[in-house]
Amino acid sequence: MDRPFPPLYYSEYLQLDGLLDSQHRKSEEYGAPAHDEMLFIIVHQAYELWFKQILFEMDSVIGLLSAEPVEEAHIGMCVSRLHRVTEIQKVLIDQLRILETMTPLDFLDFRDFLFPASGFQSIQFRMLEIRLGLQSDSRLRYNQAAYHSRVSPQHRDQLIEAEQHPTMFDAIQSWLERTPFLETESYRFWDAYRSAVHEMLDADRSVIERNPTLSEEEKSVQLLGLGETTAHFDAVFDPSRHEALRTEGKLRLSHRATLAALFVSLYRDQPILAMPYRLIAALVDIDELMTTWRYRHALMVHRMIGTKIGTGGSSGYHYLKSTAESHRVFSDLTNLSTFLIPRTALPELPALVRDRLGFVHKSGSR
């Protein structure tokens, strides 16, 4: 193939003239140049560039998973793109170390000039939360008015518009709900599985009761927890109970999708489930890294301003820390671990299903 395209020049291709002329220190504008404001600007711009890339990957994955049917070949593509997101997230976390080379005293040299700008106003970060599927009520728990009033009307509209689109959570849920194989399972299969789990939970109960190192108070606390776990598990097989827990906000993933995710996790060694399993695991990775980022970011803010309020009038690091846990999107997938049982106790798959999970031709002949 010949190359019929006009010659390209590095700095034009990357639009560097504009990019590298986008750092204007307020402290300089106000006649008190603060050296570290440059770092402050550039680190935030680097974050925004990466946010754009993450959004780009997320949108493509949501798109691929929303097709009906999803091409088998696309599952691997989704896994690769989500894996890319996790590699970016690792860098986002490490970048905090760069920002922490700015000391609290250095920050004060220009902090007053920034009022009331705030990271809360990063539209892309909010878009990211929305795309992932963070629910409004979690997102807005902090304060609805504030949440929306902090951004420009135009940005507010963008956010509201964005909330109308399918999210990663929606896409995964409906993809899981469409997983085949479950139909054909004889009642017996899930029945066997169910009693296997109950045996496991009973064993856990005896662990607590027999544990000499636990006080009575501790035991009751833990037995209570175990009770909830059991209730949660029973719900896995009882659509109505499951629905009830969703209404209470204790679960989010639909009954059918939960069953499918559990099935994929249990039999992920089957060739055809290898990629679907990695897809689920990638989302758990992303959720974990997002949570880690939120927490590390909160620690950095704490270090930078102590117990002061944020530049944008936010209540500071306490709030930020609280979001680390409350803003998780895929906990239902993480919590599946609770219901896994050892391979040794895993019921045989019905022959019919097993056949359909292998490859028919003899690629195994390698």
Add this chain to the structure above:
Amino acid sequence: MDRPFPPLYYSEYLQLDGLLDSQHRKSEEYGAPAHDEMLFIIVHQAYELWFKQILFEMDSVIGLLSAEPVEEAHIGMCVSRLHRVTEIQKVLIDQLRILETMTPLDFLDFRDFLFPASGFQSIQFRMLEIRLGLQSDSRLRYNQAAYHSRVSPQHRDQLIEAEQHPTMFDAIQSWLERTPFLETESYRFWDAYRSAVHEMLDADRSVIERNPTLSEEEKSVQLLGLGETTAHFDAVFDPSRHEALRTEGKLRLSHRATLAALFVSLYRDQPILAMPYRLIAALVDIDELMTTWRYRHALMVHRMIGTKIGTGGSSGYHYLKSTAESHRVFSDLTNLSTFLIPRTALPELPALVRDRLGFVHKSGSR
């Protein structure tokens, strides 16, 4: 110099025969070899090796700082050794990624064999908490009985014995309390500083009141927080109030040490305070990395066992997450940021003090 020492052989020097023969999988012993148990053993052994190194560095630093007087040359040595601790902590955090290559299902292949062993039984980790200066009441909040009953009598004695020794917190506090320069400050100096901070807090108050994006409720919450901050700050100059807050457990660092740490942080550009400042910053780093490790570790546990109880009958990741925040040792140093004021607003140092903070000879002649 000749080398009169008997020749050394790599594997004998490192005692590799023993070291590399210390991995015995229970699953193998019980006839059901689980591949991933090897990783589980080795990753924990790697952690214990690093814990030993951290304890070794901590003890040396505590020792150096406990000398009276502390040789100026030793401050730099302490900074280097604490910096080494932070580099190790970063690896401890990254090692979690290795462990996470073990999936929850793989863990189940051998989990039952480990009961009731638990990370709670890592004596070195507890030693580390004790050496840092984690207070019993925080450390034991979870459950005193359990805390001690989980370990062997011999280990329990080791822990109780360890609690008798001076901690990093003690060492830093007394070193700070012995900081010179403060004596000579005329009342006028701290007085100027005090009003500078009050101006800053008043400005913060107006930020809250003038902030259109805050609801009345939010404002009152934030004003309340600001009130506490102000009270906390006033205590910095009022020994009795400071003492009161310590009694309430809201502060831990002594009044005199707090004043010294604040002084060092404010005038850290003075050559002679450069190292002392880095020493304080290193402790804030260690505290932050320890907190990050605890949180990441909790996320890993969550992912591995979901909402189940831990192998040792511990209540699992909820408890682990709670320790991330509650087990901080040097928050009082991190919170100093709250009371820093911009260099521009910083009162001139009394000439006498300034002279004593520079180098007398003309090294500046470079």
Add this chain to the structure above:
Amino acid sequence: MDRPFPPLYYSEYLQLDGLLDSQHRKSEEYGAPAHDEMLFIIVHQAYELWFKQILFEMDSVIGLLSAEPVEEAHIGMCVSRLHRVTEIQKVLIDQLRILETMTPLDFLDFRDFLFPASGFQSIQFRMLEIRLGLQSDSRLRYNQAAYHSRVSPQHRDQLIEAEQHPTMFDAIQSWLERTPFLETESYRFWDAYRSAVHEMLDADRSVIERNPTLSEEEKSVQLLGLGETTAHFDAVFDPSRHEALRTEGKLRLSHRATLAALFVSLYRDQPILAMPYRLIAALVDIDELMTTWRYRHALMVHRMIGTKIGTGGSSGYHYLKSTAESHRVFSDLTNLSTFLIPRTALPELPALVRDRLGFVHKSGSR
């Protein structure tokens, strides 16, 4: 399931008494305790622990791939275990930062006591090189006598014995040679592919010739390189030429295996090739990380002893740096990139083959 196993105690399970009593500083034994020798010992022990884990994973993968036929389900398992190796390698590289907190002057406090012990005597590291498939002539290029004379007779025997077993390179090669699908390709398919590549190489040639920024000398150098590339590529389709290049030591992977690896790389989007592709990519990752480790390690040594000779009388960092490039095992897989062509130019797969690469059942119905 009940837990009929005797209770386990953390420190006994991990054999910590022995592990944590395996650090004896020579400098202390000789009455001149050097603080940093503890770090030196522990960092090397941490490396040896991880080497053991890597060897454990490698052996399992070699074993799985040596089975005939290789169970399809095991390919995913191999990918996961090799991925674990790469996560460990990342930590091995980061650990160098910990060692670099020891300054050259600190190292001198105990360096003389270690003579002539040397990292060259790490049997596990050599085992790792052997297992990967590093060829003796590369490994011994430095100096055969020295290579073997540095270690104890017992260790030497271990190494010689190890060289008798199949390596990762052997396993991958024979697994690739057994890849199906290639038989059925009509000559026409590879023929189309071949001319597509030739078009690409011709385009590259014109790039060089048309490039105004290149001097005549540069052009000739590059055209020479392109010539080699073309020769190398033609060999891909000519068993005898390929064999010739192997004899010259310019290639190592067999003709049939090379063809298979190329096929997998080109059509990796086909569901059934997704895992095989990831397997190949994982080996390229391991090779790259090993190379990075060697180079970083050489830089650390350079920094520590400058241009001095190593403790074991090795010629120091120059040699170490040279091994980074010369000791690569899977370059033939990395170099496949040379012969990839854009998807747009990729010839249609024969229908028969395409069918066999998809899943027969309608999992796509999701």
Add this chain to the structure above:
Amino acid sequence: MDRPFPPLYYSEYLQLDGLLDSQHRKSEEYGAPAHDEMLFIIVHQAYELWFKQILFEMDSVIGLLSAEPVEEAHIGMCVSRLHRVTEIQKVLIDQLRILETMTPLDFLDFRDFLFPASGFQSIQFRMLEIRLGLQSDSRLRYNQAAYHSRVSPQHRDQLIEAEQHPTMFDAIQSWLERTPFLETESYRFWDAYRSAVHEMLDADRSVIERNPTLSEEEKSVQLLGLGETTAHFDAVFDPSRHEALRTEGKLRLSHRATLAALFVSLYRDQPILAMPYRLIAALVDIDELMTTWRYRHALMVHRMIGTKIGTGGSSGYHYLKSTAESHRVFSDLTNLSTFLIPRTALPELPALVRDRLGFVHKSGSR
């Protein structure tokens, strides 16, 4: 202080409208959108943002060190800013992992559209090389014509202009040359040091000669190397020999600066030398990280295009790898390790000097 500044809005402050509208995929423009081109653009833009930050820090450090006299307080500031540069460099290296989530096949989807743009055209990266002090002859060794002809006339002028300014190497060298203390040393002091080093080198010689594991050939090679080391060391005390080695290009740092750097490294435990030592160490860090980045970058390129030539017609990864070693700027500082001797063998400092290196006031009274 009240905040009299106009309210600031996050996205305006960071100029996000322009920043986030600077990614235009050529593949899209040409009607064949390649998903991964977005990553390709953004990762390069992120690199350029960080390059700007590094240049900003470097210029500030060069400025501070070029003052006469250099304020003692500024040495700490330089150390902090260079430390920041190293934190950024670590992220630059880790970012390569993100780019490597793009496979060679994905790159081919848009590679042809980019011709002849090339990383060689990154003006900021070249500026960085120039600022560090990379000498033209190293920088241009590859090919002068090509080096300059690849960039636009305007950019070429920028580069030529930049070469007129003092570099980091110049700044450090002249700062070292101005180090005091050296004057007063009695001949006796350096004389004692000199013989201490000779003893050490003699011991090294006997190590080689007595080493049973070395072949005669190896021995002669190593003795040759030792000879050079000795010659190099003698030059440290013989200005004319030193000058000769500089002329041969075997050394770069001036005689006087070398002596000062050696002095600082040897007595870095003296409080007043603590920061100067850290300044030297920071430059060694930067050099090492830059070298690591070059090498890792070369590996990434190798993986992406195999043995093909680069988009800009560059000869590809072979050249890139060669620059890792040849483009080091501060080797003379790294090589100082060669001439360090154990503290135990270190000659007493003349009392006069020792006094001047301590702090006169009793800060030690802590």
